[in-house]
């Protein structure tokens with residue numbers, strides 16, 4: 027288990043025990059955290075957009091080109107933005123803080 031700290035758009039923190047091997051999106055859903063994930067991880071939306079704490083952002087594997095393309099469409103993109111469905115939990119991410127942005131743009135259903 028790896029501890030992940032989610033920060034909601036109002037700044038409230040929620041610490042969860044995440045199972046290694048699951049995606050951040052799955053972890054959010056297992057813990058009733060409000061992260062949409064409209065396409066369920068098939069890189070066809072950007073509603074799982076999250077903002078990663080800088081120190082941890084650098085530890086994550088590089089995003090794929092498909093992820094970059096989807097991120098370009100995300101609302102409120104930052105330098106440490108990623109798609110939650112593409113981040114796989116492992117021990118290196120212990121204590122990582124991820125912020126849920128206040129808005130999403132769901133291009134898959136527009």
Ligand code: FES
Pocket residue numbers: 051062063064065066067068069070071072073074096109110111112
């Ligand atoms: S859930 Fe759609 S891209 Fe992550």
